[in-house]
Amino acid sequence: MYRTEALTEADRLMTVCNSCRYCEGLCAVFPAMELRRSFDEGDLNYLANLCHSCGACYYDCQFSPPHAFAVNMPVALAAVRADSYAAYAWPGALRGLFARNGLAVAVLAALSVAGFLFALGGKPAAGGFYGVMAHNTMAWLFGAVFVYALVALWMGVRALWRDSNRLIPVTANPAALWQAVKDAASLRYLDGGGVGCYNEGDQPRDRRAHSHHATAYGFALCFAATSVATLYHYLLGREAPYLWYDLPVLLGTAGGIGLVVGPIGLLVAKFRRDPAVADPARLGMDVGFTAMLLATAVTGLGLLVWRGTGAMPALLAVHLGVVFSLFLTMPYGKFVHGIYRFVALVRYARERQMLEAGEIEG
Amino acid sequence: MSLHTPHDVLVIGGGNAALCAAIAARRKGASVLVLEAAPKFYRGGNTRHTRNMRCAHDAATETLSGPYTEEEFWDDLLRVTGGQTDEELARMMIHQSKDMLHWIVQQGVRFQPSLGGTLSLGRTNSFFLGGGRSMLNALYITAAALGVEVVYDAEVVDLDIDDGFFQAASVRHGGQVHRVEARALVAASGGFEANIPWMKEAWGEAAENFLVRGTPYNKGTVLRALLDKGVQPIGDPSQSHxxxxxxxxxxxxxxxxxxxxxxxxxxxxxxxxxxxxxxxxxxxxxxxxxxxxxxxxxxxxxxxxxxxxxxxxxxxxxxxxxxxxxxxxxxxxxxxxxxxxxxxxxxxxxxxxxxxxxxxxxxxxxxxxxxxxxxxxxxxxxxxxxxxxxxxxxxITFTYLGTRVDRDARMQMASGKKAANMFAAGEIMAGNVLGRGYAAGMGMTIGSVFGRIAGEGAAANVSN
Known part of the structure; x- marks a missing residue:
């Protein structure tokens, strides 16, 4: 007996799919499934996080609705995946944030922005960024929330790993990590096995991979911009603001553009998704996180453009408020999908190694 | 609407053979209408449930683990059929299966290495990435891009054939029966395995307890109409796989x-x-x-x-x-x-x-x-x-009774004449090659090879 209906349905589909296996060339989920004859919650959570929701198996399946077997793996795994975010959240007391996640994230973001505006919005523009908020205060505040997010995410990762480690115990190794890095960086399993991905219907013309690359690499570039600026500050004693051609600004601008274009693409794709493979129950969470990324980029770019005007303190406060809440909500929203999917890819890579070495049976 | 626009080639059926015929005919310049009796989800008959095709090849490929010569294919066919095969047709099909491996990929179909649990077929059979429905989806996308018209829920209930010359089909669609004319016909509508009353002719009441592995739309209506109107039958009417x-x-x-x-x-x-x-x-x-x-x-x-x-x-x-x-x-x-x-x-x-x-x-x-x-x-x-x-x-997977064809996939009449403008491909004529028995992937080979031949033949027939 499973804890939830979503898990029960995923287990049912695993039995159907394990006796068919036509989809095993599409992605990693089905080969991973084939290593198991029975499943527990941890296995299903692992498989659900391994699924990239490319949709190919739904359109390729001879048993998808209206067939009586009603096989819809993308939707079943989306439900399990979202539940797994809550199940592994740390501390457990904050699990409830996933229940109405879009609302929770929006409220936290609004409070954060309001707090920063209240504290900083009225400061004079003349003193530059650090006249509005002292650099050390900024570094400590954001360092603290970042470390908190890391700890909370790490605890979640640990819980997922342990939970999915019962039937096939594995220990990660560098080769598996490197394989997972390559698979994640290229979104290897978001291509329907090479045919392309599905989103709006039965034609493999989906562009989500491009939008996702823009978003993820945009985010990485923005993070790099902040990191370089921090190093400039402490190692070289060079303080912000930097000129437009300096590295932090170039990285941040490029990242910011990616982080505008990407999330818009993802949001459009989300609203155009074929209802047959959509997961409306999780719309708030998906949209909430994507909107936060978009807000981060828009407020950051706005700050860059108008940093020389009297609006700077208010713009800085808004940007900082958005970024602060982004970090604060990271362990309690859609952001964890990237982390857990990476963890699943590491496990998958390791299981393939062990299968090839004959340490587990196929 | 498509049903009332005259077309060069009418393809009845919606599976692998039908789509290969439709694509091949369209590529030769013919206008093509495909009538599929099933609704869109159930399109494709038994192709929905397939997963590989058996093609001869002289060397290993990315997805095939070793060579499978024409001679070895022929030996396998001879073995499973116990000799109940038309050698000329079979050898021609096996020869053409080599090129089919490439042709079908050009139509958008993708292969993968053989599946877990079927490794014994990894040398001889090419597995469809994502299975038979994925293969069908690719063919339908290609057909649509070429301008092939497809109507679903369009069951052919009768054929107007005059001394081996196809005139029109009666098609039930949207609560009405339409007369659909075309200059050539490709029948690729499968067997009659889902037609329990017909199965009873050979099995009696026992057929009530048979389960049908494919869709309920394989009723053999077109097969029966063709045989009733003078096409020469082939294959044991009482046999099924x-x-x-x-x-x-x-x-x-x-x-x-x-x-x-x-x-x-x-x-x-x-x-x-x-x-x-x-x-x-x-x-x-x-x-x-x-x-x-x-x-x-x-x-x-x-x-x-x-x-x-x-x-x-x-x-x-x-x-x-x-x-x-x-x-x-x-x-x-x-x-x-x-x-x-x-x-x-x-x-x-x-x-x-x-x-x-x-x-x-x-x-x-x-x-x-x-x-x-x-x-x-x-x-x-x-x-x-x-x-x-x-x-x-x-x-019950499929039935053996079908229409006799020649090496151009042209139907043969019981009178001994060749049909003027009627071709057949797939399960409806599989009995020419596969008189009994089965080996994995042969149904798809028959469908693709004869589908392509039938489509090209029908297009050529029209342009003459």
Whole structure:
């Protein structure tokens, strides 16, 4: 007996799919499934996080609705995946944030922005960024929330790993990590096995991979911009603001553009998704996180453009408020999908190694 | 609307053969209309449930583990059909299958290395990435891009044929019957395996207990109309390919996941709890193919595969769980069999088992002695609780009766003449090549090769 209906349905589909296996060339989920004859919650959570929701198996399946077997793996795994975010959240007391996640994230973001505006919005523009908020205060505040997010995410990762480690115990190794890095960086399993991905219907013309690359690499570039600026500050004693051609600004601008274009693409794709493979129950969470990324980029770019005007303190406060809440909500929203999917890819890579070495049976 | 626009080529059917014909005809410049009796989801008939095709090739490829020569393909075909094949057609098809491997990829179909559990086919058969429905989707996308028109829920109920010359089809669509004219016909509408009244002509009331592995739309209406209007039949009208599938499967469209291939691991009894055939006679796939017929010949068309705990994990999983019980008597109770008889059947079997070295991948030396019928290989005592059973019924895959064609896929009339403008491809003419038996992937080879020939032939017929 499973804890939830979503898990029960995923287990049912695993039995159907394990006796068919036509989809095993599409992605990693089905080969991973084939290593198991029975499943527990941890296995299903692992498989659900391994699924990239490319949709190919739904359109390729001879048993998808209206067939009586009603096989819809993308939707079943989306439900399990979202539940797994809550199940592994740390501390457990904050699990409830996933229940109405879009609302929770929006409220936290609004409070954060309001707090920063209240504290900083009225400061004079003349003193530059650090006249509005002292650099050390900024570094400590954001360092603290970042470390908190890391700890909370790490605890979640640990819980997922342990939970999915019962039937096939594995220990990660560098080769598996490197394989997972390559698979994640290229979104290897978001291509329907090479045919392309599905989103709006039965034609493999989906562009989500491009939008996702823009978003993820945009985010990485923005993070790099902040990191370089921090190093400039402490190692070289060079303080912000930097000129437009300096590295932090170039990285941040490029990242910011990616982080505008990407999330818009993802949001459009989300609203155009074929209802047959959509997961409306999780719309708030998906949209909430994507909107936060978009807000981060828009407020950051706005700050860059108008940093020389009297609006700077208010713009800085808004940007900082958005970024602060982004970090604060990271362990309690859609952001964890990237982390857990990476963890699943590491496990998958390791299981393939062990299968090839004959340490587990196929 | 498409039904009332004149087309050069009318393709009846919506599976692999139909789409290959439609694409080939369109590529030769013909305007093409495809009529699929099923709704869009169920389009494609048995192609929905396929997963590979068998094509000859002289060297290993990215997805095929070694060469499979034309001669070896021919030997395999000769073996499975027991010689019931038209050698000229078969050799032509096998030769053309080589190029099909490339042609079908050009139509958007993708292959992958063979699947887990079917590694024995990795050299001979090309597996569709994502399975048969994925393959179909690719063909439909290509056909649409070329301008082939497709109408679903369009069942052809009659044909207007004048002395071997196709004039028009009567098509039921949207609550009306339309007259659809075209200058050439490609019939690629499959067999009649879903037509239980027709199956009864050969099997009597027993056919009521048959399960159909594919869609309910394979009624053979077009086949019957063609034969009634003078096309020469081929293939045994009473024969169909039947395997033993889980008796709990739905009446139609249970597909691959209801198949059971665990006969070798135990014994098979009928409703009287008695054995009726040597469970160790032959190796997969031949044994897979005979058990449908064997069960069909038993009372009420039901059988039970009985085995014990050590065998449970030795074969591919299937949809329904094995029925388990701690004792043979309890198992009999769950199956509705007489406990005393089942105990005696099992006792007799166990007592007859001789020692041997079990290996289910070869014809091993585990056999019974002094038992009738014997189990000539893989006989191991069934003695370790819990005991398990799968109820099985005949699952009909396809039928052999079809239309005779020549090497241009042109239909032959019973009068001995060639049809003027009628071609056939796929299961509806498979009996020309495959008079009996089956080997994995051959249905798709017949469909693709003859589909392409029929499409090109129909287009050429129109342009003449």
């Amino acid at each position: 039947a395997v033993a599938i889980d008796a709990r499967a739905p009446k139609f469209d249970g597909g691959i996941i209801t198949r059971l291939d665990c006969v070798v691991f135990g014994i098979v009894v009928n409703k009287f709890a008695e054995r009726f055939y040597d469970e160790g006679e032959d190796i997969w796939p031949k044994r897979y193919a005979i058990w449908g017929r064997l069960v069909a010949q038993q009372p009420d068309q039901i059988g039970y595969i009985i085995f014990d705990a050590p065998s449970l994990r030795m074969f591919m999983p299937s949809l329904y769980p094995a029925i388990g019980a701690p004792t043979i008597r309890d198992l009999a109770g769950k199956l509705g069999l007489d406990p005393d008889t089942l105990e005696r059947t099992l006792g007799d079997f166990n007592a007859a088992v001789r020692p041997g070295t079990f290996d289910h991948t070869v014809l091993d030396d585990c056999r019974t002695e002094g038992l009738h019928p014997p189990k000539t290989h893989w006989a191991r005592k069934i003695e370790t609780a819990p005991y398990y059973a799968y109820p099985v019924r005949p699952g």
